[in-house]
Amino acid sequence: ALKTSVKNKKAPLCDVISYSTDASQSACSIVQLLRCLVQWLRNRKDDVELPPNTSYKDLMTEFHLHLNDLNKEKPLALFVDGADRIHDEWIPQQIPKGVCLVLSVTSESSLQNTISKRKGAVSFPLGQLSLPDKKEIVQKQLVEFGKKLSDSAFNNQLQTLLMKKGSVSPLYLHLACEELKNYASFEK
Incomplete structure (x- = not known):
């Protein structure tokens, strides 16, 4: 969790979205992930509420449009815990400027292997908590x-x-x- 001190009244350097696939049973759904991300990105722009029946295709399109518009605004850090539990088609081929995508995955997952081959990807292996x-x-x-x-x-x-x-x-x-x-x- 990121916390700012009471003394520091400056606006944060970037916005942060965190999503965990362990938060609920439905959190492992790619539609649920996209719905959450798109709604957050809409709220960031004071946009209207996302209709509940928005299709998967429309969610994908809107998510990528919002991401590509971000480089003109405040940067975004997007954390997805357990990303290997969701199909990876939502992950952009090119991460736009101003976006930092952080994914937690298990070391033996296919997503970890795929992402480690991407240019510019950085991997930080973490051990278990003591x-x-x-x-x-x-x-x-x-x-x-x-x-x-x-x-x-x-x-x-x-x-x-x-x-x-x-x-x-x-x-x-x-x-x-x-x-x-x-x-x-x-x-x-």
Whole structure:
């Protein structure tokens, strides 16, 4: 998450859109991705709401039109987490000036192989989160809500969360903390 300090009143250098295919079951749909991106790009221009029945073809066309217009405006950073879970035809052959496209993919995915062959593509392999990193993410998120998980020897709720299969993903930990903030007691 990008945060600006209260002292810094300047406008951000670029707009940022983030999209995660793990956010919901429907988030792995290319139509859902395009709908989200197009609506955000429309909002950026104070354009009208996207009609709910917009076709896939129209979404693709509008998405690419908006991207190509961006170089005349404020730059855009577009993050798509789990991009290899969606068909790659939405990705422009040429990334327009003023657009930075960041895709998270698994190392063995076909999308990673395809993109690594593109001119100008940069790859940053990331390892799994360490246990101290996971612990810090959870504790910092929960403290924002005035919450904390027990780490006592008899009821180690923090350890239970950190040992879950999905805890290797920062997004999983974030979503788990979002769910936990609603409980007065974490026994459930």
